[in-house]
Amino acid sequence: xxxxxxxxxxxxxxxxxxxxxxxxxxxxxxxxxxxxxxxxxxxxxxxxxxxxxxxxxxxxxxxxxxxxxxxxxxxxxxxxxxxxxxxxxxxxxxxxxxxxxxxxxxxxxxxxxxxxxxxxxxxxxxxxxxxxxxxxxxxxxxxxxxxxxxxxx
Amino acid sequence: xxxxxxxxxxxxxxxxxxxxxxxxxxxxxxxxxxxxxxxxxxxxxxxxxxxxxxxxxxxxxxxxxxxxxxxxxxxxxxxxxxxxxxxxxxxxxxxxxxxxxxxxxxxxxxxxxxxxxxxxxxxxxxxxxxxxxxxxxxxxxxxxxxxxxxxxxxxxxxxxxxxxxxxxxxxxxxxxxxxxxxxxxxxxxxxxxxxxxxxxxxxxxxxxxxxxxxxxxxxxxxxxxxxxxxxxxxxxxxxxxxxxxxxxxxxxxxxxxxxxxxxxxxxxxxxxxxxxxxxxxxxxxxxxxxxxxxxxxxxxxxxxxxxxxxxxxxxxxxxxxxxxxxxxxxxxxxxxxxxxxxxxxxxxxxxxxxxxxxxx
Numbered sequence: 364x365x366x367x368x369x370x371x372x373x374x375x376x377x378x379x380x381x382x383x384x385x386x387x388x389x390x391x392x393x394x395x396x397x398x399x400x401x402x403x404x405x406x407x408x409x410x411x412x413x414x415x416x417x418x419x420x421x422x423x424x425x426x427x428x429x430x431x432x433x434x435x436x437x438x439x440x441x442x443x444x445x446x447x448x449x450x451x452x453x454x455x456x457x458x459x460x461x462x463x464x465x466x467x468x469x470x471x472x473x474x475x476x477x478x479x480x481x482x483x484x485x486x487x488x489x490x491x492x493x494x495x496x497x498x499x500x501x502x503x504x505x506x507x508x509x510x511x512x513x514x515x516x
Numbered sequence: 517x518x519x520x521x522x523x524x525x526x527x528x529x530x531x532x533x534x535x536x537x538x539x540x541x542x543x544x545x546x547x548x549x550x551x552x553x554x555x556x557x558x559x560x561x562x563x564x565x566x567x568x569x570x571x572x573x574x575x576x577x578x579x580x581x582x583x584x585x586x587x588x589x590x591x592x593x594x595x596x597x598x599x600x601x602x603x604x605x606x607x608x609x610x611x612x613x614x615x616x617x618x619x620x621x622x623x624x625x626x627x628x629x630x631x632x633x634x635x636x637x638x639x640x641x642x643x644x645x646x647x648x649x650x651x652x653x654x655x656x657x658x659x660x661x662x663x664x665x666x667x668x669x670x671x672x673x674x675x676x677x678x679x680x681x682x683x684x685x686x687x688x689x690x691x692x693x694x695x696x697x698x699x700x701x702x703x704x705x706x707x708x709x710x711x712x713x714x715x716x717x718x719x720x721x722x723x724x725x726x727x728x729x730x731x732x733x734x735x736x737x738x739x740x741x742x743x744x745x746x747x748x749x750x751x752x753x754x755x756x757x758x759x760x761x762x763x764x765x766x767x768x769x770x771x772x773x774x775x776x777x778x779x780x781x782x783x784x785x786x787x788x789x790x791x792x793x794x795x796x797x798x799x800x801x802x803x804x805x806x807x808x809x810x811x812x813x814x815x816x817x818x819x820x821x822x823x824x825x826x827x828x829x830x831x832x833x834x835x836x837x838x839x840x841x842x843x844x845x846x847x848x849x850x851x852x853x854x855x856x857x858x859x860x861x862x863x864x865x866x867x868x869x870x871x872x873x874x875x876x
Contacts, residue, residue: 375757383747383760412604413570414761415693416748418791419609420705422670422768424684426609427691427706429713430793432571432748434604434761448755450604452748452762453572493616497663500618503634504664507626 562794568594
């Protein structure tokens with residue numbers, strides 16, 4: 364099946380970025396940021412399944428199967444015509460629906476408004492969460508020093 | 517002969533009702549929520565995800581609650597649940613070099629790019645019971661420092677660059693999957709790693725320990741141990757590109773092991789690899805030791821007959837759901853089997869006493 368969308372590379376990168384952000388978002392937070400959804404037609408009803416996560420031998424070598432994670436996917440079409448997709452971590456069907464709606468809306472003229480009201484806050488919160496963990500990790504970095512031994516004096 | 521026996525339904529129903537009541541415990545004590553288990557018993561949750569082979573902290577916490585804290589029972593629940601899920605696909609291999617590390621240590625190099633980051637570790641605690649935890653109280657906030665912006669490269673990449681460690685062949689071959697086809701021996705390294713990563717922590721730990729005590733010794737150093745979040749990406753055919761479907765925490769351990777060399781090949785260290793869901797450091801270290809021990813054949817070593825070198829022994833006994841299923845089934849009714857044994861023993865005894873009487 365050929366891809367249904369053929370965005371130019373820069374737009375593909377932007378779409379990948381928002382889809383990833385929506386997939387990692389906490390469902391409750393997403394709902395708070397966008398409580399009301401526009402009318403849509405479901406193309407693929409939200410479905411929870413498993414994705415096999417792969418690792419690489421030695422971190423860089425051949426792939427192997429590490430174990431699965433739960434993922435919920437969904438596809439829908441806004442009444443205005445734009446098609447949205449979502450693959451989100453976990454089992455929350457409302458999360459997948461909302462992420463797909465936002466993916467679709469981001470392809471319309473509402474993109475700028477939605478970016479400001481939903482994506483920017485999500486991104487800022489995620490950055491703050493990551494930076495808090497990174498700062499705590501940094502505080503546990505070992506600063507080695509060498510003691511002056513008696514025979515050296 | 518198989519004889520179906522009915523009955524016991526009422527006893528079973530009542531036993532399960534009592535189980536539910538015992539699970540709840542004293543009603544005067546507040547009930548645990550799934551979120552409390554997920555947040556406050558996170559390492560138990562991680563173990564259930566790793567051995568249940570399904571990354572979903574809420575489900576693992578629920579399983580622990582349902583199993584009354586019996587982690588093998590909880591792992592069994594997760595394994596049973598995952599069989600009900602349709603497989604939506606496979607991710608791209610996670611990039612552990614790009615991990616957002618909360619812990620990263622090396623036992624082989626003191627000074628290295630990115631440094632030694634201890635993270636939230638039990639190491640260097642005195643293992644004295646902290647009675648302050650018995651009383652409820654606020655937790656002191658963790659210290660912070662300006663976040664490290666520099667990359668945290670794999671220690672192995674440095675050894676690799678200098679040709680000091682056996683290279684890891686790269687490629688994108690589709691790996692064997694023991695959840696799709698039953699494991700057959702000899703098993704590929706991909707299959708072995710999958711089996712060890714979801715294997716019982718206690719079993720893998722003991723196997724690894726046995727190699728340290730001399731049963732298939734491989735002289736392992738922890739080249740690097742890192743814990744942190746990695747992005748999971750999957751190709752979506754309908755879109756024609758890959759998207760990030762989430763973020764998971766993993767523990768990775770790479771060991772630097774005894775070197776080999778010959779008159780024609782210069783000496784090189786060899787590798788053992790461990791990668792496990794969650795913050796599961798004991799398991800990841802043990803995994804890398806067992807992986808290395810099982811590689812004896814491909815590395816041209818002798819089989820010393822050690823259990824940890826025996827792929828059949830390790831892989832067929834590592835899974836605690838299989839093991840407990842077979843072990844515990846012997847407590848279930850075997851009335852007819854036993855009756856036949858009983859009759860046989862009685863007949864042998866009767867024959868023996870008859871021939872003894874005849875001899876007198």
